Amino acid sequence: MSSLTRAVIPPEVLARYAEPHRRYHTVRHLRAVLGALHRWLGPELPSSLRTAALWHDAVYDPKAHDNEEQSAALVVGDPRAALLILATKRHELLDEGEDMRLLLDADLWILGAAPRAYRRYAALIRQEYTHVPDTAYRAGRAAVLERFLQRPRLYFGPFPEREARARENLAAELSRLRT
Template identity: 30%
Template sequence: MNILKQTFIRLLANFTDNESLKMELWTEIEKNYSDKKRHYHTLEHLDNLLIRLMDVKDEIQDWDALLFTLYYHDIIYDALKSDNEEKSAELAEKRMKQMAVPVEKITLCKEQILATKSHLKSADSDTNYFTDADLSVLGQSWENYSLYAENVRKEYSIYPDIVYIPGRKKVLTHFLSMESIFKTDFFYRKFEWQAKQNMQKEIELL
């Protein structure tokens, strides 16, 4: 059993003994993130996120809520729609209610998923760790960053360059105009400088 599935099943075991429900919910996650239209928002993305968050696990206040956020934050993803985060948060709430997850965890999970829409600094430190981990791909080596940028382009392949390029530049410029891309000291020190270099370079190449 891979670490992603194992971690999910273990998480669900904290809230339900229903084995068939656990497998059903994992299968839904696996199916959605393996959709052929996805090139970046995949199981590999979840895997990378889990690795990044494990690095800061000791800093996290509510690990279970954060794991639900991880698995559900991109469960609904359609490049043509602008309400993916809202739809993902709704589905997360529905699934968590099936297992009687406490309401405060559900609320936190939904807020964290919605925070990935703007990646602004939150008053909640767990949320900042999550959005930082979500953006950590920006601060990888240029080789890895280029692959990420290519995969994002593939997800938006329905749009011609004349539409995609200005939109992509707008997103990158938005991040570069932030006081800091990463909101936590850990991720800031690790990725901020490289992320800015990468995004600047991508803008120049577009």
């Protein structure tokens, strides 16, 4: 699937995900999102879903609070793709579309990874926020993790094993942040 995924990423998208300040939100993350979508839907993705997947983190500045809005603005002429991107801001459904469920699940797929891969993800996220002092980072990250853990479900699809592992990973990171 990786050769297929590489073939569909336009150079202007690759350039954005290769920005030097990125550690997790890189081309590797983009390929993981596309790979999950291709596993679930096959080699052809619906146009708006493909566009949203490609551009969902095109603008990524850890100091900004409007990355999703800026990314959505880049998909001129595709209002569905823009809405899908906006849903990644809080990872909450803005409508009942299956494409939205799939994109949100793919974007958070890392949460249910094996513990070692999850710890690497968490370390890369911390590297993206090196400008934030440790105490403030721990408090802010803990708040994000707590919000996820309070949800009845992290994934919208039928992934009970992944859901359980994601909750274990989030709880373990939360525990590490509090020590």
